[in-house]
Amino acid sequence: MQIAFEEARKADARGEVPIGACLILNGTVIAAAGNETRQTNDPTAHAEMLVIRRACVILNQERLVGADLYVTLEPCPMCAAAISFARIGRLYYGAQDAKGGAVESGPNYFRSAICHHAPEVYSGLSESESADMLRRFFSEKR
Amino acid sequence: MQIAFEEARKADARGEVPIGACLILNGTVIAAAGNETRQTNDPTAHAEMLVIRRACVILNQERLVGADLYVTLEPCPMCAAAISFARIGRLYYGAQDAKGGAVESGPNYFRSAICHHAPEVYSGLSESESADMLRRFFSEKR
Numbered sequence: 001m002q003i004a005f006e007e008a009r010k011a012d013a014r015g016e017v018p019i020g021a022c023l024i025l026n027g028t029v030i031a032a033a034g035n036e037t038r039q040t041n042d043p044t045a046h047a048e049m050l051v052i053r054r055a056c057v058i059l060n061q062e063r064l065v066g067a068d069l070y071v072t073l074e075p076c077p078m079c080a081a082a083i084s085f086a087r088i089g090r091l092y093y094g095a096q097d098a099k100g101g102a103v104e105s106g107p108n109y110f111r112s113a114i115c116h117h118a119p120e121v122y123s124g125l126s127e128s129e130s131a132d133m134l135r136r137f138f139s140e141k142r
Numbered sequence: 143m144q145i146a147f148e149e150a151r152k153a154d155a156r157g158e159v160p161i162g163a164c165l166i167l168n169g170t171v172i173a174a175a176g177n178e179t180r181q182t183n184d185p186t187a188h189a190e191m192l193v194i195r196r197a198c199v200i201l202n203q204e205r206l207v208g209a210d211l212y213v214t215l216e217p218c219p220m221c222a223a224a225i226s227f228a229r230i231g232r233l234y235y236g237a238q239d240a241k242g243g244a245v246e247s248g249p250n251y252f253r254s255a256i257c258h259h260a261p262e263v264y265s266g267l268s269e270s271e272s273a274d275m276l277r278r279f280f281s282e283k284r
Contacts, residue, residue: 041204042195043227044186053184062183077244077251078227081220085185099256102219106256107249109219114241114248 001092001125004070007034007047008133014039018133021047021071023055023088025064031055047071048079052086063087072130074101074123080109084117091119094130143234143267146212149176149189150275156181160275163189163213165197165230167206173197189213190221194228205229214272216243216265222251226259233261236272 007020011034022032033050037043048071055064064086074097075083083091093103102109103121110118149162153176164174175192179185190213197206208231216239217225225233235245244251245263252260 037204041198041202043198043204044191044195044224049186053186056183056185060183062179062185076223077219077256078223079220081218081223081244082186085220100258102223102256106254107251109249112248114219114244116242 001070001072001094003029003032004047004072004094005126005129005133007032008072008130009034011035011047012133012137018137019047019071019073021051021069023051023064024068024070025055025059025066030058030064030067044078046076046079048075049082052082052088056086065089068092069119070125072126073097073134074103074105076100077102077106077109081115083119084110084115087117088119090122092122092125094123094125095127095134096123143212143214143236145171145174146189146214146236147268147271147275149174150214150272151176153177153189154275154279160279161189161213161215163193163211165193165206166210166212167197167201167208172200172209186220188218188221190217191224194224194230198228207231210234211261212267214268215239215276216245216247218242219244219248219251223257225261226252226257229259230261232264234264234267236265236267237269237276238265 003022004020012018016035031051031054036045145164154160173193173196178187
């Protein structure tokens with residue numbers, strides 16, 4: 001989780017929304033990234049999407065069975081579906097995202113009939129650190 | 143829509159799930175793609191994601207305001223959220239995807255409280271052509 005936070009801080013320094021993620025398989029960090037939507041003009045470049053895509057390239061496989069994904073904020077529907085498609089084993093996240101999350105906020109994608117693989121979910125890790133970082137970022141933008 | 147179907151046929155020929163998409167802005171085709179999940183080992187490489195990402199690169203902008211997205215199958219939650227994030231104006235699709243769709247099947251993402259931009263949606267375009275193509279693909283795999 002500390003690696004995910006470090007990526008969130010680096011995203012913040014680049015002017016990106018401060019969210020970070022890290023993917024671990026068999027105790028090894030495979031990929032870590034922060035949001036890159038602004039610098040790459042890519043609305044799909046959320047931290048989770050980047051670590052999933054990069055880990056698949058690095059491991060040369062389409063599925064990340066048994067992997068642990070750490071992310072500083074509750075995933076949105078796009079990232080939740082990608083987590084499911086990649087068959088990630090465990091999802092750990094920080095703050096809840098009441099406005100855009102799709103795990104405990106909004107429709108719980110992992111419990112919906114159209115979700116065919118759900119990871120184990122552990123939420124609330126370093127929750128206040130994650131929420132504070134985002135609050136600061138958006139208050140500075142206003 | 144015919145461009146999207148042509149991309150679906152090309153995906154089929156590559157051994158990919160036969161789904162295609164095409165993005166149009168101001169009457170010009172900006173990007174067209176079929177699924178590439180297998181050839182690139184990327185579980186996020188759905189046709190819609192690829193055309194959104196490529197159109198944003200081509201236009202050098204993070205949002206595709208006023209764009210029309212044509213896709214041969216009802217988008218999944220990942221693609222539906224990406225369509226929303228990219229601020230696409232109109233979504234046209236072929237067959238319904240009862241097992242994985244997030245527009246008229248499963249939770250309707252565009253009508254959920256966590257969706258902050260919904261496109262106009264037109265469904266059922268060349269529905270049987272789209273469904274037949276997918277049925278043939280999966281029956282051949284079995």
